[in-house]
Amino acid sequence: MKKQIQILINGKKIKAQEGDTIYEVAKRNNIEIPLLCFHPDLEIKANCRICAVELAEKRDLVASCSTRVKEGMEIITDSLKVKKARKINLELIFAQHKEECVDCVWRFNCQLLKLAKKYDVIINRFKDRKTRFPIYQFKNAIIFDSGKCIDCRNCVEVCHKQGVDFLELEEKKHLFHIVPSEKLNRDCVYCGQCIVHCPVGAFEGVGEFEDIEKPLKEKDKIVVAQFAPSIRTSLGEEFGLPYGEVVTGKITAALRKLGFNKVFDTSVGADFTTSEESKEVVERIKNNSLLPVLTSCCPAWVKFIEFFYPEFVPNLTTAKSPQSMLGGLIKTYWAKKENIDPKKIIVVSIMPCVAKKYEVEREEQLFDGLKPVDYILTTRELARLIMKNEIDFKKLKSENLDSAFGEPSGAGVIYGASGGVMESAFRTTYFRLTGKELKKVDFEEVRGIQGIKKAEVKIGPNCHKIAVVNGLGNAKKLLEEIKANPKEKYTCIEVMACPGGCIGGGGQPMPCYPEIRQKRAESLYDIDSKKKLRKAHENPIVKKIYSEFLDKDEKLRRSILHTYYHKKEKEGFTILDLNNK
Amino acid sequence: MQDIIKKIEKYKLLGRSGSRFPTGLKWETVKKTKAEKKYIICNASEGEPGTLKDGFILRTSPEKVIEGIRIALETIDNSSAFIYLKNDYYREFGGKLKTLSQGLPITLFEKKGGYLAGEETVICEAIEGKALEPRIKPPFPAEAGLWGYPTLVNNVETFYAIAQIDQGSYRNERFYSISGDTAKPGVYELPEDWTLKEVLEQTGNLPDFDFFVQAGGGAVGEILLPKELNKKIEGMATIIIFDKKKTDLNILMRKWISFFLRENCDKCTPCREGALRIEELLNEKNLNQVIWQDLFFVLENTSFCPLGKSMALPFSSLIKKLIVK
Ligand code: SF4
Numbered sequence: 001m002k003k004q005i006q007i008l009i010n011g012k013k014i015k016a017q018e019g020d021t022i023y024e025v026a027k028r029n030n031i032e033i034p035l036l037c038f039h040p041d042l043e044i045k046a047n048c049r050i051c052a053v054e055l056a057e058k059r060d061l062v063a064s065c066s067t068r069v070k071e072g073m074e075i076i077t078d079s080l081k082v083k084k085a086r087k088i089n090l091e092l093i094f095a096q097h098k099e100e101c102v103d104c105v106w107r108f109n110c111q112l113l114k115l116a117k118k119y120d121v122i123i124n125r126f127k128d129r130k131t132r133f134p135i136y137q138f139k140n141a142i143i144f145d146s147g148k149c150i151d152c153r154n155c156v157e158v159c160h161k162q163g164v165d166f167l168e169l170e171e172k173k174h175l176f177h178i179v180p181s182e183k184l185n186r187d188c189v190y191c192g193q194c195i196v197h198c199p200v201g202a203f204e205g206v207g208e209f210e211d212i213e214k215p216l217k218e219k220d221k222i223v224v225a226q227f228a229p230s231i232r233t234s235l236g237e238e239f240g241l242p243y244g245e246v247v248t249g250k251i252t253a254a255l256r257k258l259g260f261n262k263v264f265d266t267s268v269g270a271d272f273t274t275s276e277e278s279k280e281v282v283e284r285i286k287n288n289s290l291l292p293v294l295t296s297c298c299p300a301w302v303k304f305i306e307f308f309y310p311e312f313v314p315n316l317t318t319a320k321s322p323q324s325m326l327g328g329l330i331k332t333y334w335a336k337k338e339n340i341d342p343k344k345i346i347v348v349s350i351m352p353c354v355a356k357k358y359e360v361e362r363e364e365q366l367f368d369g370l371k372p373v374d375y376i377l378t379t380r381e382l383a384r385l386i387m388k389n390e391i392d393f394k395k396l397k398s399e400n401l402d403s404a405f406g407e408p409s410g411a412g413v414i415y416g417a418s419g420g421v422m423e424s425a426f427r428t429t430y431f432r433l434t435g436k437e438l439k440k441v442d443f444e445e446v447r448g449i450q451g452i453k454k455a456e457v458k459i460g461p462n463c464h465k466i467a468v469v470n471g472l473g474n475a476k477k478l479l480e481e482i483k484a485n486p487k488e489k490y491t492c493i494e495v496m497a498c499p500g501g502c503i504g505g506g507g508q509p510m511p512c513y514p515e516i517r518q519k520r521a522e523s524l525y526d527i528d529s530k531k532k533l534r535k536a537h538e539n540p541i542v543k544k545i546y547s548e549f550l551d552k553d554e555k556l557r558r559s560i561l562h563t564y565y566h567k568k569e570k571e572g573f574t575i576l577d578l579n580n581k
Numbered sequence: 582m583q584d585i586i587k588k589i590e591k592y593k594l595l596g597r598s599g600s601r602f603p604t605g606l607k608w609e610t611v612k613k614t615k616a617e618k619k620y621i622i623c624n625a626s627e628g629e630p631g632t633l634k635d636g637f638i639l640r641t642s643p644e645k646v647i648e649g650i651r652i653a654l655e656t657i658d659n660s661s662a663f664i665y666l667k668n669d670y671y672r673e674f675g676g677k678l679k680t681l682s683q684g685l686p687i688t689l690f691e692k693k694g695g696y697l698a699g700e701e702t703v704i705c706e707a708i709e710g711k712a713l714e715p716r717i718k719p720p721f722p723a724e725a726g727l728w729g730y731p732t733l734v735n736n737v738e739t740f741y742a743i744a745q746i747d748q749g750s751y752r753n754e755r756f757y758s759i760s761g762d763t764a765k766p767g768v769y770e771l772p773e774d775w776t777l778k779e780v781l782e783q784t785g786n787l788p789d790f791d792f793f794v795q796a797g798g799g800a801v802g803e804i805l806l807p808k809e810l811n812k813k814i815e816g817m818a819t820i821i822i823f824d825k826k827k828t829d830l831n832i833l834m835r836k837w838i839s840f841f842l843r844e845n846c847d848k849c850t851p852c853r854e855g856a857l858r859i860e861e862l863l864n865e866k867n868l869n870q871v872i873w874q875d876l877f878f879v880l881e882n883t884s885f886c887p888l889g890k891s892m893a894l895p896f897s898s899l900i901k902k903l904i905v906k
Pocket residue numbers: 097098099100101102104105106107110111112113199200201
C-alpha cells in the first residue's frame with residue numbers, strides 16, 4: 001500500500017498517494033492541467049513543458065506530468081507565472097507547427113487550438129520554421145507531414161514499442177528531425193499507431209481528407225458498404241456520444257443516408273473467417289504440421305511477419321480477413337443472386353484501420369482479377385463524411401442491415417477486441433474436433449488488455465497451448481521466445497497489431513486512451529453476451545452460403561476465401577511534392 | 582576513514598562542477614541508500630569553453646584524483662568506479678590513470694557527445710549505452726543512477742579535494758581558470774573565498790583597459806562589469822576577460838548560441854525552440870526586449886535540464902549591462 005498524504009492544490013486540501021505525479025492527482029480531482037507530449041500508453045517524457053505548475057514553497061515551476069507529490073506540497077496550477085510560461089511555450093510550439101486545421105485528424109478536438117484560446121497565444125508570433133519540411137508517404141497507407149511535428153517524440157516511441165523502429169531521430173545541423181528509416185531492415189507495417197499517438201496531427205491516413213467522397217462518386221455503380229466489428233462501439237465518440245456506446249443501427253442508417261445502396265456487416269465476414277480458419281486449425285492439428293497457426297486477419301501483423309519474420313510465413317492461416325471474405329462474397333454470391341455484373345459493384349469497407357488500405361491493394365487478394373474491396377474508409381473518415389453531409393448522427397433512428405447476409409453471430413462481433421478471434425475460433429474448433437457444442441462459451445482467459453495472454457484449452461482428450469497478443473512489440477517478444485525455446489509448442493496464436501486489438505486501431509477516433517479502449521471492448525463483449533447466436537458455425541446465413549454456393553465449387557471457395565503470403569522486401573517511403581498538397 | 586564524510590561536511594565541501602551541491606550530503610545519500618551494489622563516477626568531461634581545471638589537475642596531480650576515488654570506493658560498500666573522460670583527456674591521461682588505478686575496480690570511459698554529456702544523468706545514459714538525453718529527476722543518481730543503482734557522481738576536482746581533506750592538507754582552495762584578453766591566462770589554485778577582484782589582482786590579470794568579464798563558465802557564465810568584481814565567484818570558477826573596445830557583442834553572443842545549439846539535446850520546448858529563436862534574433866539584430874525577456878523566462882523557469890535553465894543568464898546579463906543599460 002502506498003502512503004496516504006495530503007497536499008494543497010490551488011488552496012484546496014487534497015488526499016493523494018505518495019509516488020503519484022501531480023498531474024495524476026489533479027486529474028483525479030478534476031483539476032485541469034493541459035498536456036501535449038503525455039500519452040498514457042507511453043513513457044513520461046516531460047518535454048513539451050506545457051503542463052508546468054507552480055510550487056508555492058519556492059515559486060518554482062515544475063512539470064506536473066513527471067513531478068511526484070510529497071506530503072504538504074502546495075501546488076498552484078493557474079498562477080500568473082504558470083499562465084505566462086504556458087503562453088510563451090505554446091507560441092514557440094506554434095512556430096514549429098504548420099497549422100493545417102482543415103485537413104487535420106484533430107480538427108474537431110484540437111488540444112493546441114483550445115490552449116491557444118485559453119492562454120491568449122499569438123499563433124504567429126514567431127516565423128514558422130518548418131514550412132519547407134518534407135511530407136512523406138508510406139505506401140498507400142500513411143502520410144507524415146514533418147512540418148507539423150512539435151518534436152514530442154511519441155511516434156518514435158510508439159513505433160519502437162511496435163517492434164518496428166521505422167521512425168527515427170536524425171541529427172541534421174545540430175537539430176533532431178523525425179524521419180522514416182532508410183535502413184534496409186526497417187519498414188513500416190502501416191499499423192497507424194503513430195497517427196493516434198501524435199498530439200498534433202502530423203500523421204494521417206492516405207486520402208484521409210481528399211478521397212473520402214470518391215467511392216460515392218462512382219458513376220453507374222452499385223455501391224455497397226460493410227463495416228467492421230469494432231467501429232460500432234467507437235464511431236459514436238466522434239459525435240459526442242459516450243465512450244463505448246453501441247451505434248450499430250445508427251451506422252447502418254447513416255450509410256444509407258450517405259447514399260450507399262446496400263449495407264452489410266463485416267462481422268458476418270468474420271463468421272466466415274472463423275469457419276475457414278477453424279478448418280485449417282483442425283487440419284493442421286490432425287497432420288501435426290505448420291503449428292502454431294498464426295491468425296492473419298490483421299494486415300499490419302501480416303506485413304510484420306512477411307518483413308521481419310519471413311520464416312513464420314507458412315504458419316499464417318491462409319484464410320482472408322473478414323472484410324475481404326465478405327467483399328468476395330458480395331461480388332460473387334450476392335452478385336449472382338441479384339444478377340448484377342460484379343464489375344459494377346463497388347465495395348467500401350469502413351474499418352478501424354489504416355493497414356486495411358494497404359491490404360485491399362495487395363494483389364494476393366484478387367480473385368478472377370477482381371478486388372474483393374475497392375475502398376477503405378476509416379472510422380474517422382466515415383465520421384467526417386457524415387459531418388460533411390450534415391447528417392445529425394445522434395438523432396438518427398436505428399436501421400437494420402440489408403438482409404442478404406443476415407446477422408452476425410456474437411463471435412463475429414468480438415473480433416474487434418484482442419482475443420476475439422481466438423475466442424470465436426475456439427467455439428467453432430471445439431465443435432469440429434469433438435462433435436459437441438461448447439456449453440460455456442465465454443473464454444475469459446483471452447480477454448482483457450494485457451499484451452500477451454497465454455492459456456491452455458482442453459479439447460477432447462488433448463490440451464492445447466494458445467496465446468493471444470496485442471501490440472506488435474509483444475508479438476515480437478513471443479516470437480523470440482518461441483525461437484529460443486522450440487519445445488514450447490503452441491497450437492494457435494492470435495495477434496492484433498494495435499493495443500487492445502482493432503478497438504485501438506490507427507483509424508479510430510482520437511484520443512485513444514486505455515480507458516477508452518476498454519469501454520469500446522466491453523461493449524463488444526456485451527453485444528456478444530446478449531446474442532442468442534454466439535457461434536460462427538451456427539450462423540444460418542453461413543450455413544446457407546456454404547451449402548448453396550461455396551461447397552459446390554472448391555476452386556471458387558479457395559479463391560474467394562483464401563490468399564497467400566510471402567517474404568517482403570522493403571517498401572519504404574516517398575517524399576511528396578510540397579506544392580502538390 | 583570512517584569519518585571522511587564528517588570531515589567533508591566539516592569543510593562544507595561543495596561540488597566543483599558548477600551546481601555547488603554539498604558533497605558530504607551526496608556521499609551520505611549514496612552510502613545509506615540500500616542496494617546490492619553501487620557506482621562511483623569521476624566526472625572529467627569538462628566541456629565548458631574557457632574551463633581547463635580538470636585537465637590541469639589530471640596533468641599535475643593524477644595520483645590525488647585516484648586517491649580520492651580510492652577513498653570513495655572504501656567508504657561506499659560494494660562499489661566500483663568509472664572515470665568519465667572527454668576525448669582528448671582520455672587520450673592524454675588514459676595511460677597514466679590506468680597505471681595509477683591498478684588493483685582498484687576503476688574503469689576508464691571515453692565520453693561520447695558534447696557538453697550536455699557532462700550532466701550527471703546524461704553520463705549515466707552514456708555509460709549504459711543509451712541516447713544522450715537527461716533523465717527526469719528525481720530520482721537523483723545518488724539514489725538510482727547507473728543501471729538503477731546508487732551512484733556517486735563527483736567532479737575531478739572534488740576527488741582531488743577529498744584526497745587533501747583525508748591527508749589533512751586541504752586549505753579551502755579551488756582552481757580558477759582564467760582566459761581571454763589578458764597576459765597571464767592559466768589555471769590557479771587559490772582560496773575559495775577570494776573575490777573576483779582579488780583573484781584577478783593576485784594573478785596579475787586585472788586589466789588596465791576598459792573591460793568586462795564572464796564569470797562562471799565560458800558559455801553559461803554571467804557578464805560582470807569592473808564595478809561588480811567585489812564578490813566571490815558563483816558556480817564554476819571560470820573567468821574570461823574581454824577588452825570592451827575590441828569585443829563585438831553580437832559575435833560574442835552568436836558564439837554562445839552556436840555552443841548551445843550544438844550542445845543541447847533538443848528534447849524540451851523552451852531549450853530547443855528558445856535557442857533557435859535567440860539565434861534568429863541575433864541574425865536579425867533584433868533587440869526587442871519583450872521577446873528576449875519572454876524567451877529568458879521560459880528558459881529559466883521551464884527547461885528540462887540545467888543546460889536550458891542556464892542559457893538565459895549570459896545573454897540577459899550582457900544585454901542588460903552592455904546594450905540596453
Ligand atoms: S493539431 Fe491540427 S487542428 Fe490543431 S492546430 Fe495543428 S493543424 Fe490545427
